[in-house]
Amino acid sequence: xxxxxxxxxxxxxxLYYVVRIAILVSVLFLFIPALNPTRISxxxxxxxSLFTAGTSYSTLVDNFGRAFKKEWVMESTMQLxxxxxxxxxxxxxxxxxxxxxxxxxxxxxKLGNLIGVIGCMIQLxxxxxxxxxxxxxxxxxxxxxxxPMFPESFGLVTAxxxxxxxxxxxxxxxxxxxxxxxxxxxxxxxxxxxxxxxFIALVGVFSYLPLLGWRYAFFxxxxxxxxxxxxxxxxxxxxxxVKNPATVRDIVNVLKNTLAMSGLGIATSxxxxxxxxxxxxxxxxxxxxxxxxxxxxxxxxxWVLVYAIAFxxxxxxxxxxxxxxxxxxxxxxxxxxxxxxxxxxxxxAWGTWKGVGWSAIIYIAAISGIDQQLYEAATVDGxxxxxxxxxxTVPCLIPTFFVLLLMSVANILxxxxxxxxxxxxxxxxxxxxxxxxxxxxxxIGKGSIPLTTVVSMLKSVISVILLFSANGISKLIRxxxxx
Amino acid sequence: xxxxAQEKADLKAEKLYKKTHKRKYKLKPSDIVFNIINYLVFxxxxxxxxxxxxxxxxxxxSNNDMVLRGQINFIPxxxxxxxxxxLLSVGDLSSAFIVSVSxxxxxxxxxxxxxxxxxxxxxxxxxxxxxxxxxxxxxxxYFNAGIIPVFLxxxxxxxxxxxxxxxxxxxxxxxxxILVKTYIESIPAELxxxxxxxxxxxxxxxxxxxxxxSKPILATIAIFGAVGHWNSFTDSLLYMQSAPxxxxxxxxxxxxxxxxxxxxxxxxxxxxxxxAALQSALSSKIIKYTISMVTVIPILLVYPFLQxxxxxxxxxxxxxx
Numbered sequence: 001x002x003x004x005x006x007x008x009x010x011x012x013x014x015l016y017y018v019v020r021i022a023i024l025v026s027v028l029f030l031f032i033p034a035l036n037p038t039r040i041s042x043x044x045x046x047x048x049s050l051f052t053a054g055t056s057y058s059t060l061v062d063n064f065g066r067a068f069k070k071e072w073v074m075e076s077t078m079q080l081x082x083x084x085x086x087x088x089x090x091x092x093x094x095x096x097x098x099x100x101x102x103x104x105x106x107x108x109x110k111l112g113n114l115i116g117v118i119g120c121m122i123q124l125x126x127x128x129x130x131x132x133x134x135x136x137x138x139x140x141x142x143x144x145x146x147x148p149m150f151p152e153s154f155g156l157v158t159a160x161x162x163x164x165x166x167x168x169x170x171x172x173x174x175x176x177x178x179x180x181x182x183x184x185x186x187x188x189x190x191x192x193x194x195x196x197x198x199f200i201a202l203v204g205v206f207s208y209l210p211l212l213g214w215r216y217a218f219f220x221x222x223x224x225x226x227x228x229x230x231x232x233x234x235x236x237x238x239x240x241x242v243k244n245p246a247t248v249r250d251i252v253n254v255l256k257n258t259l260a261m262s263g264l265g266i267a268t269s270x271x272x273x274x275x276x277x278x279x280x281x282x283x284x285x286x287x288x289x290x291x292x293x294x295x296x297x298x299x300x301x302x303w304v305l306v307y308a309i310a311f312x313x314x315x316x317x318x319x320x321x322x323x324x325x326x327x328x329x330x331x332x333x334x335x336x337x338x339x340x341x342x343x344x345x346x347x348x349a350w351g352t353w354k355g356v357g358w359s360a361i362i363y364i365a366a367i368s369g370i371d372q373q374l375y376e377a378a379t380v381d382g383x384x385x386x387x388x389x390x391x392x393t394v395p396c397l398i399p400t401f402f403v404l405l406l407m408s409v410a411n412i413l414x415x416x417x418x419x420x421x422x423x424x425x426x427x428x429x430x431x432x433x434x435x436x437x438x439x440x441x442x443x444i445g446k447g448s449i450p451l452t453t454v455v456s457m458l459k460s461v462i463s464v465i466l467l468f469s470a471n472g473i474s475k476l477i478r479x480x481x482x483x
Numbered sequence: 484x485x486x487x488a489q490e491k492a493d494l495k496a497e498k499l500y501k502k503t504h505k506r507k508y509k510l511k512p513s514d515i516v517f518n519i520i521n522y523l524v525f526x527x528x529x530x531x532x533x534x535x536x537x538x539x540x541x542x543x544x545s546n547n548d549m550v551l552r553g554q555i556n557f558i559p560x561x562x563x564x565x566x567x568x569x570l571l572s573v574g575d576l577s578s579a580f581i582v583s584v585s586x587x588x589x590x591x592x593x594x595x596x597x598x599x600x601x602x603x604x605x606x607x608x609x610x611x612x613x614x615x616x617x618x619x620x621x622x623x624x625y626f627n628a629g630i631i632p633v634f635l636x637x638x639x640x641x642x643x644x645x646x647x648x649x650x651x652x653x654x655x656x657x658x659x660x661i662l663v664k665t666y667i668e669s670i671p672a673e674l675x676x677x678x679x680x681x682x683x684x685x686x687x688x689x690x691x692x693x694x695x696x697s698k699p700i701l702a703t704i705a706i707f708g709a710v711g712h713w714n715s716f717t718d719s720l721l722y723m724q725s726a727p728x729x730x731x732x733x734x735x736x737x738x739x740x741x742x743x744x745x746x747x748x749x750x751x752x753x754x755x756x757x758x759a760a761l762q763s764a765l766s767s768k769i770i771k772y773t774i775s776m777v778t779v780i781p782i783l784l785v786y787p788f789l790q791x792x793x794x795x796x797x798x799x800x801x802x803x804x
Contacts (some may be wrong), residue, residue: 456629
């Protein structure tokens with residue numbers, strides 16, 4: 001069948017590529033606020049995408065309270081707009097169904113085309129609704145407040161829809177008649193793919209779509225603005241990082257903290273290994289089990305809870321203060337958490353307290369995999385306890401250690417923000433500010449979106465480079481990759 | 484049930500221990516010193532891991548006046564459960580508790596189901612573009628658009644101030660998918676093939692063969708997922724800025740801890756605070772302790788029973804690495 005396709009079939013196949021791409025584009029448009037064809041008034045938030053407009057009426061008319069009250073805009077107009085947005089979204093959904101069905105046999109394709117055409121009709125109705133809503137909004141008594149505007153993307157969205165419609169109708173004519181007894185069938189490879197598709201879409205929406213946000217790095221952007229080319233500033237924000245003295249000071253300080261704390265972690269990354277080796281030296285299995293169970297618990301509580309624990313032990317009326325006051329060593333309780341000295345070491349200590357027992361497990365398992373005959377042979381040769389540890393156990397654990405070390409080097413810029421956020425207070429801000437926390441405070445706290453984006457971007461790129469270098473080193477030395 | 488590596492190690496060590504004893508191995512003085520120090524160091528460290536929880540707990544169940552005077556340090560006195568009862572009346576806490584519990588259950592269930600299905604699908608050579616899509620998914624582990632682009636993306640999707648932001652972005656978890664995929668690949672292919680010969684569809688094979696056989700790995704990722712959901716705090720902080728009714732328990736706890744320290748800072752700086760406010764600030768210590776306890780109890784209760792799965796989890800990750 002594959003070999004002697006008629007010309008009609010090959011045209012139809014090619015046409016389907018056009019249709020699928022057009023549908024994909026229209027789905028993308030659903031989520032891009034700048035291409036929202038329902039934005040007919042300046043009062044509609046710039047950050048609303050077509051999808052949001054068609055799903056949440058309250059978001060759509062968020063700023064219309066006054067306009068409704070003063071009757072600049074009739075509420076029915078906005079309801080019409082909302083209904084139209086729903087229609088467009090539904091129409092696109094129908095087209096997606098068409099696109100999926102186009103992977104099946106002729107019977108599937110026929111049904112898909114039918115659904116597609118109906119979808120396009122609904123969408124067309126929606127577009128018409130938007131147009132007439134615009135007509136009504138344009139007649140407002142207060143044009144300077146309502147700012148009626150013809151959505152720029154209206155034509156584009158309509159054009160894509162028309163392309164889909166024409167192609168689909170053409171498909172209907174091109175496709176051969178299906179036999180009556182034919183069933184709905186689809187090739188296995190496409191059937192599996194379609195089951196997979198929703199998950200791909202999720203990954204696309206939540207992991208790849210945010211990358212679009214990197215464009216804010218090149219614009220003068222404040223929350224709520226629209227991006228337009230006159231706000232394009234090129235590499236201004238990148239230069240800001242190295243030119244603006246205040247920012248430079250911040251960044252240098254932040255990098256110092258980040259590298260210092262990650263560095264402390266890396267410098268002591270042998271601790272879990274030592275923990276495991278010495279733990280395995282204990283012959284009392286019950287006690288060993290006990291130690292292992294309870295030292296891994298802290299790993300599973302959140303940083304907020306770690307802070308709660310720090311609080312109950314070290315705050316003014318916590319355990320340490322009340323104990324020392326009761327013993328008469330201190331005259332009154334002190335809040336040690338409000339002490340900003342030695343922050344790096346303290347943060348490292350909390351991290352170690354939380355993580356060391358857990359990180360040791362992997363080494364404990366590795367130790368149990370070491371051939372016992374090695375130890376027996378060494379004992380016969382008269383090796384002492386420490387000689388055995390150093391000459392047998394440690395070399396056996398080095399490969400694991402090496403992989404984990406490389407991973408922590410690759411993650412040197414990402415210490416996470418939870419820990420530092422919860423422990424931060426007025427006295428230690430300067431020395432606790434790590435990159436992740438800085439980005440959070442700069443972006444969410446101060447609303448400096450472009451600069452934050454630049455920092456995140458650079459961090460992401462550097463991290464990926466570090467990761468691949470670590471991987472390369474691993475391949476070079478061990479002949480195995482780690483990612 | 485399969486023995487964990489740990490249990491095997493224990494057995495091995497026990498045998499060795501018996502062996503050495505048979506030989507009437509005598510402890511040298513240096514060994515005794517070593518053992519004492521070793522046991523002592525581990526004992527103390529373990530104590531630092533247990534004691535804070537114990538301290539928290541005894542302070543929530545002891546007589547409140549004594550707690551406020553700092554007299555409860557090691558032994559609980561004047562036991563009562565009034566503090567836990569009074570938490571029930573704090574409205575924002577019970578709603579936070581409900582949010583945390585529901586996100587943990589729903590989020591974990593969906594994540595596990597999706598990981599199982601996707602993990603199965605990516606083992607199917609027949610799938611169109613399998614390699615590409617698998618990489619497309621896995622690569623996302625290694626890059627991140629950054630906190631602000633992600634935030635703006637959520638805003639654009641209308642997920643901010645919505646419960647679904649806790650659930651939907653976490654459904655596809657690439658790392659868990661890798662774990663499931665690796666596990667499914669270790670299931671003998673003959674099982675599946677024979678089912679296919681009998682005319683089973685892919686979904687039947689998945690339901691009847693893959694799902695039951697991969698339960699151990701699914702349990703492991705479920706536990707890690709559940710702990711992650713229960714502990715997660717930054718998403719609440721970031722995305723719920725105008726929906727305090729959707730704060731998670733961890734976020735509430737954070738707010739309570741901070742409120743108190745703010746009050747304390749106020750007291751230290753000025754001192755122009757009324758007695759009533761002072762009293763409430765002090766008793767807020769008990770509230771904080773009680774909330775902390777409520778937040779930590781699920782983990783403490785669940786952990787000892789499921790420790791095996793936790794440890795298997797880290798080993799699986801290691802195999803992959």
